Amino acid sequence: MPIIAISAGPFSRAQEVARLVARELNQPLVGRELLAEVAAQYQAPEARLVEALEQGPSLLGMHKALRARCLAYIEAALLERLTADNLVTIGLAAHLCVAGVAHLLKVRVQADLDQRAQERARRENLGEDRARRLILDEDKRLAQWSQFAYGLDEADASIYDLVVGLGQIEPEQAADIIVRTAGYRRFQAMTYSQNHLRELALGARVRAALIEDHPEATVGVVGSEVTVTILAVRRHQERKVASVRELAGGVAGVGELKVEAITDVFQEAAETMR
Amino acid sequence: MSANLKVLVLDDEPIVGKRLAPALAKLGCQAETFEDPRLALERLDQETFDIVVTDIRMDEMDGIEVLERVLKRSPRTRVIMITGYATLEVARESLAKGAFDFIAKPFKPRDLLETVVKAAGDLGVSLQMPAPGLAAEA
Numbered sequence: 001m002p003i004i005a006i007s008a009g010p011f012s013r014a015q016e017v018a019r020l021v022a023r024e025l026n027q028p029l030v031g032r033e034l035l036a037e038v039a040a041q042y043q044a045p046e047a048r049l050v051e052a053l054e055q056g057p058s059l060l061g062m063h064k065a066l067r068a069r070c071l072a073y074i075e076a077a078l079l080e081r082l083t084a085d086n087l088v089t090i091g092l093a094a095h096l097c098v099a100g101v102a103h104l105l106k107v108r109v110q111a112d113l114d115q116r117a118q119e120r121a122r123r124e125n126l127g128e129d130r131a132r133r134l135i136l137d138e139d140k141r142l143a144q145w146s147q148f149a150y151g152l153d154e155a156d157a158s159i160y161d162l163v164v165g166l167g168q169i170e171p172e173q174a175a176d177i178i179v180r181t182a183g184y185r186r187f188q189a190m191t192y193s194q195n196h197l198r199e200l201a202l203g204a205r206v207r208a209a210l211i212e213d214h215p216e217a218t219v220g221v222v223g224s225e226v227t228v229t230i231l232a233v234r235r236h237q238e239r240k241v242a243s244v245r246e247l248a249g250g251v252a253g254v255g256e257l258k259v260e261a262i263t264d265v266f267q268e269a270a271e272t273m274r
Numbered sequence: 275m276s277a278n279l280k281v282l283v284l285d286d287e288p289i290v291g292k293r294l295a296p297a298l299a300k301l302g303c304q305a306e307t308f309e310d311p312r313l314a315l316e317r318l319d320q321e322t323f324d325i326v327v328t329d330i331r332m333d334e335m336d337g338i339e340v341l342e343r344v345l346k347r348s349p350r351t352r353v354i355m356i357t358g359y360a361t362l363e364v365a366r367e368s369l370a371k372g373a374f375d376f377i378a379k380p381f382k383p384r385d386l387l388e389t390v391v392k393a394a395g396d397l398g399v400s401l402q403m404p405a406p407g408l409a410a411e412a
Contacts, residue, residue: 102366186370187366191377192377
C-alpha cells in the first residue's frame with residue numbers, strides 16, 4: 001500500500017476523511033500529534049513548530065532561520081515515520097516536503113466555501129459571513145506560507161495525485177475513492193521509491209543535525225553516502241568542515257561522509273574591504 | 275525447483291549481465307543475459323522465463339515495450355525494471371503496466387538478488403540469499 005498524504009484547507013472535514021481512510025486500511029494516522037515528539041527530540045517549543053507549519057512571512061512573525069530550523073526538525077521526524085510505509089498522514093506538509101516518492105499518494109480534499117463556512121460557524125459559534133471571511137483570510141495566509149516555505153501553492157491541484165471534492169459526496173464516499181485509488185498498482189511501494197524515501201529521510205536527519213550551526217549547508221544522499229556542501233571563507237573552512245564531520249558523522253545511517261567547502265568569495269571580499 | 279528458475283537479463287551495458295549472471299547462478303537460477311533487445315525478444319518468443327530483468331532506456335528498444343511484450347506472452351512472468359534514469363513517472367508507469375519491481379541504477383547485485391528472491395516468492399518458489407560479499411555495483 002502507498003503512503004497517503006492528505007492535505008486540505010481549514011474546516012474541510014479532511015481530518016474526518018483521513019480517519020476514515022486510516023480505519024478502512026487499518027493503518028496508523030500520523031498528524032499534528034507528531035509535533036510533541038519533535039519538540040521533545042529537538043528541544044523545540046511545540047508552539048513554534050505549529051507556527052512554522054502555519055504562519056506566512058510577516059514583519060513581526062517568525063524569524064526565517066527559526067522557521068527553517070523548525071521545518072527541518074519536522075521533516076526529519078516525518079520522513080523517518082514515512083519510511084515505515086503503510087500510513088496516512090495529514091497536517092504535516094508531507095505533500096510539500098516529500099518529492100519524487102512514487103508510492104506517496106498525495107491527496108487534496110476540497111470542500112466548497114459555503115460548506116467550510118457552515119462548519120466553522122457551527123464549531124466556533126460564529127455568523128456564516130464572519131466564518132467565510134476568516135476562512136478566506138486563512139486560505140490566503142496558507143498560500144503565502146506554502147509558497148514561502150516550499151515554493152509551492154498548496155491549493156494548486158497539479159501538485160496532487162488525486163483531488164476529491166466534498167461538494168456532492170460525503171466524507172465516507174471520499175474516503176472510499178481514496179482507498180480505491182491507493183490500491184492502484186502505480187502507487188504501490190517499489191525498491192526505487194523505498195530507497196529514495198530512505199535517502200530523503202537520511203538527508204533530513206543530517207540537515208536537522210546541522211541546521212543550528214550550519215544553516216547554509218546543503219545535503220545530498222546516495223544510498224548511505226552523504227555529501228554535505230558548505231559555504232565558508234577560506235580561513236574558517238577547516239574548522240567548519242570538522243564541525244560538520246562531527247555533527248553529521250553522528251547521525252544514524254550515515255555511511256561514507258564527504259564534506260565539501262565552497263569558498264564564500266562575497267564574504268571574503270566584504271571582509272577585505274572592511 | 276529453484277535450480278529450474280529461468281531468469282533473462284537484458285541490458286545494453288555488458289557489465290550488468292556480466293555481474294548479474296554469476297550472482298543469479300549463486301541463487302540457483304538459470305540466467306541468460308542479452309545486450310540486444312531484439313535478440314532477447316527472439317529468445318523470449320522461444321522460451322518462457324520466470325523472471326525477466328530489463329533495462330528501460332536502450333538504443334534499440336524501450337524497456338516498457340519489452341515489459342508489455344513479455345507480459346502479453348506470459349502474464350505469469352515477473353518483470354523487474356532497472357534504469358539509470360529513474361523518475362516518479364516512469365516508475366509508476368512501469369508498475370501500472372505490470373512490472374513486479376523498479377530499481378534505480380546504480381545498484382548492488384545484492385539489491386537485485388533480493389528483488390529476484392521476492393519475485394520468486396511471488397511465484398511460489400523459495401530461494402535463499404547467498405552469503406554477503408557481492409558488493410560490486412551494476
